[in-house]
Amino acid sequence: MTEIIEGQAPDPTSPADPSAGAVVVPDKPALEGLEATWAERWKADQTYAFDRTQPRENVYSIDTPPPTVSGSLHVGHVFSYTHTDLIARFQRMRGKSVFYPMGWDDNGLPTERRVQNYFGVRCDPSLPYDPDFTPPEKPDAKKQVPISRPNFIALCERLVEQDEEVFESLWRTLGLSVDWKQHYTTIGAKAQTVSQRAFLRNFARGEAYLQEAPTLWDVTFQTAVAQAELEAREYAGAYHRVAFHKPGGGVVHIETTRPELIPSVVALIAHPDDERYQDLFGTTVTSPVFGVEVPVLAHPLAEIDKGSGILMCCTFGDLTDVTWWRELDLPVRTVVGRDGRFTRETPPWLSSEAASTAYAELAGKTTFSSREAMVALLRESGDLDGEPKPTQRMANFFEKGDKPLEIVATRQWYIRNGGRSPELRSELLGEGAQITWLPGHMKHRFDNWVSGLNGDWLISRQRFFGIPFPVWYPLDAEGEPDYDHPLLPSEAELPVDPSTDAPRGYDESQRNQPGGFLGDPDVMDTWATSSLTPHIAGGWGEDDDLFERVFPMDLCTQAHDIIRTWLFSRVVRAHYENGQVPWSHAMLSGWILDPDRKKMSKSKGNVVVPTEILDKYGADAVRWRAALARPGLDSPFDETQMKVGRRLAMKVLNASKFVLGNVGGTSLDPVRVSAPVDCALLARLAGVVTRATEAMEAYDYSTALEVTEKFFWEFCDDYLELVKERAYAEDGGEPTESAKATLTIALEMQLRLLAPFLPFVTEEVWSWWRPGSIHRSSWPLATELGSAAAANPATVDAVATVLRGVRGAKSKAKVSMRARLSEVRVTGPQELLDRVELARADLIAVGKIDELVLVAGGDELQVDADLADTDAG
């Protein structure tokens, strides 16, 4: 008996060994329990271990999205991760050493909130690290204990570990062929070091910079928000028609949805072509209530046909205000603070008695309350024309927030992403063109996003749970920070946390002291970390030998909604760090929609929990359904489809039981295949192998499954039925041996074709008589079949047509398939009749036909049958 060493594919072209060991076929094969059995075995055997001794050309490496561990997974995730696994398994069977790591995204807001609630703590970066800290025994969400950032991160890691176990178990049940030894997290020391090192290099090369500028600000989360995190939503508001006063008397009306910002007005603006305001351009007007003098200016972004055509620019009400501020060189007049409330102190430009009295009505209020107060003031002064008219306006929201974003001037870290540089934009578009997009049209989304960028990538967040910036600022004698000369660690010192570590040359006692230092309190945005997943997973800077074997990667897979974030940001970082794209292929999966074609989301309550569906139908069935969803196409979730996948898995078990158990097929030697119809079947199979292989090579897993599955059902329904009698014959000699060998060869090859899709059931059957794991065996080649497949596959069709005709006749006569037929007449062109003749004996036996007559005539095969008398009626 031949032992096959793991990792070494059996050589199917060698003469089949009849001694391939005992065939053990269960009496009643079942799908239940296969996931548990094989997931455990694969883990123990390290079936999917990455062989890092292989050179780059023998490696296939994959960058797959690290799931947010504090979130929950739904069927959509299960589908798209399956798509990745189909490719991974195919490449592994093609002989590649597959680098398929799994990461956990435990960085960012969702985890932060979960830790706060779970442990009853909150992060206060100003506190020192307490090595002996233990969280409160009875967490009280209302009395959260303040702790240092390192303590907070330690708790996050503790919690995340539990989440990760649940996730890993789900992925193992689903059969993802991940190498679990390669796993990483986005908050761990490795990710911190990589993120900080990349940041230091970006800074050294001038790609990262610190700037005080108007920033989109979420008042709920108290943090800056990047362009990629915006979501435009309809927001109920009202147009207020408000009078500004001309110097010589008379008024000009503007319409605004945000009258509360009148105290911060810096100009009125109309379109340069707007006839109505030509006389006003270059003059000044005074604001109602506050009496502040502002210029009337012209700018093409003002829309002539919207409202009165003229509007007020406040710094800052929206992003257009930022453009005007920049392009028209306007002053900054900030009234809304970071907490979303109007500043308590009266701003200097409102120093007149009337203005400061009026402002007192707004100070300290939320934008909502101050709007009411402002409207009252306008009514009082008579500057509100008519009543506010309700409207829906589009406002920018943080995708996780529920209040419209404000714009405040803050100091933030940015990475240049082309938003302010046409040259860089075109370089990045050029990088996008290097990637093979699957499907191709997804490139447009990338191009559109890059072309539409209007500012650099804001990477700092005023949060706690994230990767800190490795930066301190020296404090001068007055205790004022010098932001122009940040203190940086060396790469060897990484990772650092400036909230607890002191910069080189200082000690902890100098923290926040005049002449001392100040740690940068901010953390990196979660995308700033995950933009480096190929580097984190690939050991960049720590294990360069590994990195060179896996980078640039072959494939990135993800859903299409994060092209603008995750995909784009990785292109930016690899462009800077490696001067190339991070992967050659990007495969975008669609979404799973609920039956009403709405995207599944937790808030809608239409999420299908993956564990339920896996329990109910089995992993192979769920994977089968996932494989039907082609790259980039959304597909509605339909449970009835899972049943079809389950039936296929069941059929694999039963057909295998027939071939290996009942018929007792063992030989894989194509030389034993002699009957013409058997050769034709193998010829057809050779064609299937070729087409399935081409499809898989083109990442078209759906087509590969389709052609394989179609053949499999025909194999079961037609061929297997046709040769049943011959295969069962006890002293059938060569014809029987031919049938048995054909059945066995075809089954074995089909198992390998199906292995990426149905890893559990194919492995189960493989284990009945083949050594090793099917997942380390080789992807089939048409040439394995040799001359046995050198026949015309059309014979299979001709014979199957007759077989179906015979069945149809019996079905029409409403008799059992076992009923005898006294005579069957087949008419058709001679060429086809010759093919039917090749399987005469099989047809007679399986159809229980007394006499089979072939009559030339007509263009296609027609079958007529007479029932034998005994069975008629």
Added chain:
RNA sequence: GGGCGUGUAGCUCAGCGGUAGAGCCCCUCGCUUACAACGAGGUGGUCGGGGGUUCGAUCCCCUCCGCGCCCA
């Protein structure tokens, strides 16, 4: 408003220049020694509407309509 995609049997989807396909659903029959949580057979469509190119269009071009996503 701009961009991308999509509209084929009741449902989910293939096909993309040469007489409409699959699975599910539905109907009928059948327990035949792989499979009754099964098998066999069958019904079902003016390929979104309208123009055009072509000997011929579901497929190519134009236009309109519906739906989805991305960006304004």
